Amino acid sequence: MRKLFALMYKDILLLIRxxxxxxxxxxxxxxxxxxxxxxxxxxxxxxSRKNIPVLVLNLDHGEVGRVVIDNLQELDMFDVVxxxxxxxxxxxxxxxxxxKYLMGxxxxxxxxxxxxxxxxxELSAIIGLDDRADLEHHEVGDFVSPNIKVFIDPTMSxxxxxxxxxxLREASLRIELQALxxxxxxxxxxxxxxxxxxxxIPDFKSIVVDEVVCSPDAFRAGINVTEHNVPxxxxxxxxxxxxxxxxxMVKERLDGxxxxxxAMSCSYGLYLVSKILxxxxxxIVQFLLVLLMGRTVFPLVGLTVFSxxxxxxxxxxxxxFCAIAAIGIGLVLGTFANTQQQASVCxxxxxxxxxxxxxxxxxxxxxxxxxxxxxxxxxxxxxLEAFYDVILREHGIESIISNCLLLLGxxxxxTVVSIMGLKSSRQNK
Amino acid sequence: xxxxxxxxxxxxxxxxxxxxxxxxxLNMSIGKGEIYGFLGPNGAGKTTTVNILTGLLKEDSxxxxxxxxxxxxxxxxxxxxxxxxxxxxxxxxxLTAYENLFFFGSLYGMSREEVAKRGDELLRMxxxxxFRDKKVGAxxxxxxxxxxxxxxxxxxxxxxILDEPTVGIDVQSKVxxxxxxxxxxxxxxxxxxxxxxxxxxxxxxxxxxxxxxxKLVAEGTPEELIDGVVGCSxxxxxxxxxxxxxxxxxxx
Numbered sequence: 001m002r003k004l005f006a007l008m009y010k011d012i013l014l015l016i017r018x019x020x021x022x023x024x025x026x027x028x029x030x031x032x033x034x035x036x037x038x039x040x041x042x043x044x045x046x047x048s049r050k051n052i053p054v055l056v057l058n059l060d061h062g063e064v065g066r067v068v069i070d071n072l073q074e075l076d077m078f079d080v081v082x083x084x085x086x087x088x089x090x091x092x093x094x095x096x097x098x099x100k101y102l103m104g105x106x107x108x109x110x111x112x113x114x115x116x117x118x119x120x121x122e123l124s125a126i127i128g129l130d131d132r133a134d135l136e137h138h139e140v141g142d143f144v145s146p147n148i149k150v151f152i153d154p155t156m157s158x159x160x161x162x163x164x165x166x167x168l169r170e171a172s173l174r175i176e177l178q179a180l181x182x183x184x185x186x187x188x189x190x191x192x193x194x195x196x197x198x199x200x201i202p203d204f205k206s207i208v209v210d211e212v213v214c215s216p217d218a219f220r221a222g223i224n225v226t227e228h229n230v231p232x233x234x235x236x237x238x239x240x241x242x243x244x245x246x247x248x249m250v251k252e253r254l255d256g257x258x259x260x261x262x263a264m265s266c267s268y269g270l271y272l273v274s275k276i277l278x279x280x281x282x283x284i285v286q287f288l289l290v291l292l293m294g295r296t297v298f299p300l301v302g303l304t305v306f307s308x309x310x311x312x313x314x315x316x317x318x319x320x321f322c323a324i325a326a327i328g329i330g331l332v333l334g335t336f337a338n339t340q341q342q343a344s345v346c347x348x349x350x351x352x353x354x355x356x357x358x359x360x361x362x363x364x365x366x367x368x369x370x371x372x373x374x375x376x377x378x379x380x381x382x383x384l385e386a387f388y389d390v391i392l393r394e395h396g397i398e399s400i401i402s403n404c405l406l407l408l409g410x411x412x413x414x415t416v417v418s419i420m421g422l423k424s425s426r427q428n429k
Numbered sequence: 430x431x432x433x434x435x436x437x438x439x440x441x442x443x444x445x446x447x448x449x450x451x452x453x454x455l456n457m458s459i460g461k462g463e464i465y466g467f468l469g470p471n472g473a474g475k476t477t478t479v480n481i482l483t484g485l486l487k488e489d490s491x492x493x494x495x496x497x498x499x500x501x502x503x504x505x506x507x508x509x510x511x512x513x514x515x516x517x518x519x520x521x522x523x524l525t526a527y528e529n530l531f532f533f534g535s536l537y538g539m540s541r542e543e544v545a546k547r548g549d550e551l552l553r554m555x556x557x558x559x560f561r562d563k564k565v566g567a568x569x570x571x572x573x574x575x576x577x578x579x580x581x582x583x584x585x586x587x588x589x590i591l592d593e594p595t596v597g598i599d600v601q602s603k604v605x606x607x608x609x610x611x612x613x614x615x616x617x618x619x620x621x622x623x624x625x626x627x628x629x630x631x632x633x634x635x636x637x638x639x640x641x642x643x644k645l646v647a648e649g650t651p652e653e654l655i656d657g658v659v660g661c662s663x664x665x666x667x668x669x670x671x672x673x674x675x676x677x678x679x680x681x
Contacts, residue, residue, distance in 0.1 A: 006535030010521065010528075017523040017564075256517030260580070263483035263513040264536050265505045 003266060007274035014248060015278065021244055029237030029286050030293050034301075036233050040225040041303050052160055055104040057083040057092045062112025064175050068105070068148070071171050077163060078103075089149055096151040103164060104151040111146035118145070119179050123187065148172070226294065226304040231315075231387035232360045234290045235380050238283045238322050239351045242330035245279055246343035249334025268422045272415060276327050283323030284316070291315075311390040314397060318390070318404065322383040325407040328414030329379075335421040354378045382406050433497070434588050434619040435459040435482070440491035442477055442643075451477045453643035455491070459636075464610070464620040466634030466651075468627070470672050474643045475623045476516065479592045482621075483513050495588065509537065512586030516593045518573045519580075522566030526557060526576050529565055530583055537584040544583070551579040555605060571602030578606060588619045595629065607633055627665035637664065641672045 016022060056072065058065035073080050081101070086092060089106035096104045148168060152161055252258040261271060294306025308315050329350070337343035355361065357371055358380030364372050375381050386400040393399070440455040452474045459465045469475050480486040481493060484504055492499065498507045520529050527548055534544035552558045555575045560568065565576055578594055591610075595603045610633065614620055624630050630637055631651045638648040647654055647667070654667045661667045 002538065003536055006532055009535075010524070010532045013528060014521060014523050255522075256515050256519035257521055259480075259483075259485050259517075260513065260515060260519035260533070261536070262485055263508070263515070264533065265484070265508045266536055 003270055004274055004277075007266070007271060008278055011248075011274055011278040015244075015282070025241065025244060025282055026286060026289060028240070029234060029290055032237060033230055033233040033290050034293065034297065037226055037229040037298070037303055038301070040229055052078050052103065053081050053101055054078045054164070055081050055083050055092055055095055055101040057086050057089065057104070057106045059088075059109040060107045060111040062110070063179075064111040064115060064146070065107040067175055068107055068168070068171055071167070072105070075167060077160070089151075092149075093151050096153055099153065102153040102156045103160070105164075105168070106149045106151070108146055108148070111148070114146045115176060115179050116183070119176065119183050123180070123183055224304050226298065226306045227391055228363075230290060230294050230306045231391065232384055234287055234319075235322055235358075235383045235387075236351070236355050236360050237286055237290070238319065238383075239326040239329070239354065239380060240348075241279050241282060241323075241326055242333055242351060243344045243347040245275060245327060245330030246334035246337055246347055247340045249275070249331070250337050250340045250343045254339075268419050272331055272418060275331065276324070276415075279327045279330070280320065280323045283326065284319060287316070287319045308391055309394055311394070314390040314400065315387065317397070318383060318386045318400060321386075321404040321407040322379070324411040325379045325383075325414075328411030328418075331418040332414045332421070335418040355380050357381070359384055379407055379410055432461045433458050434461050434463075434495065435621065436492070436494040437478070438492040440478070440481065440493065441489045442474075442481065442486065443489060451643055452481075452488075452491075455640070455644060457638050457645055457648070459619060459621060461619055462614070462617060463636055464614050464622060464634045466630035466637040467621055467623040467640065468625075468630055468637060468668060469623075469640035473640045473672075475640060476592060478640070479590055479621075479623060482590055483511075483515075484508070509584070510587045512581040512584065512589040514578050514581035514589070514591045514594050516596065518577050520565050520573065520576055523564060525562045525564055526552065526568075526579075527561045529576060530579060533580045534583050539584060547583055547585075548579075551583065554609065555579065571598040574598050574602060575606065578609075582613065582618075586618065588621070589613065590621045592623050593625065594622075595624070595626065603629075627663070627668055631664040639668060639671055646671050 015025070054072065056069055058069055060066075069080060069082070072078055083092060083095070083104075086095075089108070092104040092106045095101055150164055150168065152164075249258075252261075258271075262268075291306065291308075291312075299305050330347070333343050333347050333350075337346060355378075357364075357367075357375050358378030359375055360380055364375035364381065367375060382403040386403040389395040389399045389403075436458045438456055440452050441450060442452040443450040451472075455474065455478060467475055467478070477486065481488050482495070495507045496510060521532070524532065530548040530551070531541070531544050534548065535541075539547070549558065549561070552561050555578075557572060557575060560572065565573060568576065574594060574597075578591075581591070582589060589610075595606055598606075607629065610620060610622075622630070622634060634651065636648070636650055637654060638645050639654075640646065647657075649657065651664050655661055655664060658667045658670050661670060
């Protein structure tokens with residue numbers, strides 16, 4: 001034990017004497033979590049704010065134009081600007097091309113009339129209420145569908161573009177349906193004698209879509225930015241210790257101090273156990289600092305307070321296993337890298353790639369299929385999913401144990417490879 | 430010869446990277462109380478031999494006994510009686526001189542009090558007591574070499590292995606180190622000393638072995654070696670006559 005304590009004492013001293021390293025290990029995660037959560041929160045707020053100006057030219061002056069404008073105004077996402085001074089869709093197109101607006105909508109003249117005529121004609125043809133002679137002049141194919149045009153600036157995000165197109169298509173369907181119901185009612189009234197109130201077709205909804213959030217907390221509607229970013233970027237910081245750890249190991253090998261340790265009969269296992277214990281402590285401190293910031297600083301800067309919903313012990317449990325995996329990777333890198341530069345570049349690239357495919361930056365379901373398929377092989381993904389399980393799905397230890405075992409297994413493999421690497425350096429050069 | 434401290438028989442070692450034998454059947458032994466000068470040109474096999482003795486490398490074949498124990502088997506116990514001073518400054522530059530001594534002393538199994546007493550004694554002896562709590566990274570080359578030596582002798586070893594301990598330092602530091610090695614030897618410590626400095630070896634060592642091509646090419650007291658080669662008046666001329674004047678490129 002004396003040897004182990006001596007090795008740990010040395011490793012702790014080396015860590016705290018390196019001021020840049022201390023900043024890197026403890027301040028960087030705080031900055032990272034704060035900045036990334038702030039950016040993510042800002043983007044989300046913007047997406048739900050009424051801050052995208054949309055130029056709308058209504059040449060219809062009928063029911064369709066009015067409904068489109070009313071519904072757009074009710075939608076929180078867009079700020080409707082009526083283009084009363086313009087006379088044609090070319091004017092709207094020019095304004096978008098000039099970058100004055102990001103989106104423009106043009107409802108063409110007589111849209112309402114065209115819709116009504118088309119429905120009247122189609123309905124008559126189907127149920128045979130019109131004269132045969134009239135029908136010959138009003139074949140369905142004779143009508144030209146009114147064409148609502150949406151002009152989009154190339155810089156416009158796909159989310160807003162898709163939202164606008166979906167909204168307009170849905171509005172069109174509603175308008176057509178309403179017109180159809182009205183036409184049916186009018187035609188039935190004409191041929192069948194009813195009381196003065198006329199025919200009423202009920203506005204029933206036969207299909208109801210309900211949202212059910214699969215969480216014990218029935219009021220929770222989806223993940224918020226804090227709930228993703230705090231665990232995600234804490235994981236990123238935890239795995240970034242591979243740079244410090246591997247760099248330190250390479251330095252010890254190059255300056256001869258590791259050789260001296262071996263000459264003093266210090267076993268490779270003891271040497272690695274010391275590193276594991278010290279860096280495990282570092283990772284736990286990192287997590288606690290981020291947690292403290294999520295609880296105290298976040299509300300001060302207008303961000304959502306980070307809540308683990310009573311799962312602190314489980315979160316700590318996950319951090320311990322993620323740290324073990326990160327340390328394992330660091331040990332392998334520290335064993336096989338030939339220079340400190342090699343260790344830091346390889347370590348940084350490796351962690352960034354693993355975090356990217358692991359869903360730290362973008363959720364795996366948004367990735368291309370091949371990246372989505374390999375996402376489950378990233379240890380950061382195992383850690384992130386475990387965090388989601390305990391924070392969002394409010395599962396118990398049984399649901400995270402498999403991911404924790406994967407992290408432990410990775411660490412065990414890495415540590416064995418590292419010991420073999422150190423031993424093999426005794427055999428050959 | 431007195432009791433044998435180190436016995437090497439038919440030691441062989443080759444490196445995969447250079448595809449040739451660096452040690453090709455080395456035989457040598459060191460008796461208790463000797464200062465054995467282990468000399469040879471670059472690539473002759475000195476550092477490889479030292480690395481095998483200290484456990485950094487594993488021999489391909491051969492026998493290495495230290496204090497009668499086969500080094501590869503009972504290394505842990507044997508190495509407690511052995512001190513190693515590597516050629517490189519194997520210290521933690523971010524730690525102070527005392528912290529380095531404390532750390533390595535703890536690995537030797539010394540208590541805090543033992544390290545404090547012995548560490549202060551050594552720092553005083555080498556005139557470094559005022560630098561006790563200064564970081565080693567800020568020391569001069571000579572001061573670093575002294576602390577490097579102190580770490581190797583902190584636990585009062587019976588057998589001290591020194592790999593070029595005076596390389597690249599000023600004359601004052603060199604004299605201080607060599608004088609202390611003589612004191613240690615008088616106190617009963619056996620010393621294996623590798624060096625390129627023939628004058629140093631001639632004055633310090635009781636016996637000298639010259640290695641070239643992975644084998645000992647000559648062995649004896651400095652006087653015996655000088656007398657044994659016609660026309661040589663010092664160890665350097667003996668060395669050159671045995672190993673040649675052509676430049677050697679270090680491999681391995």
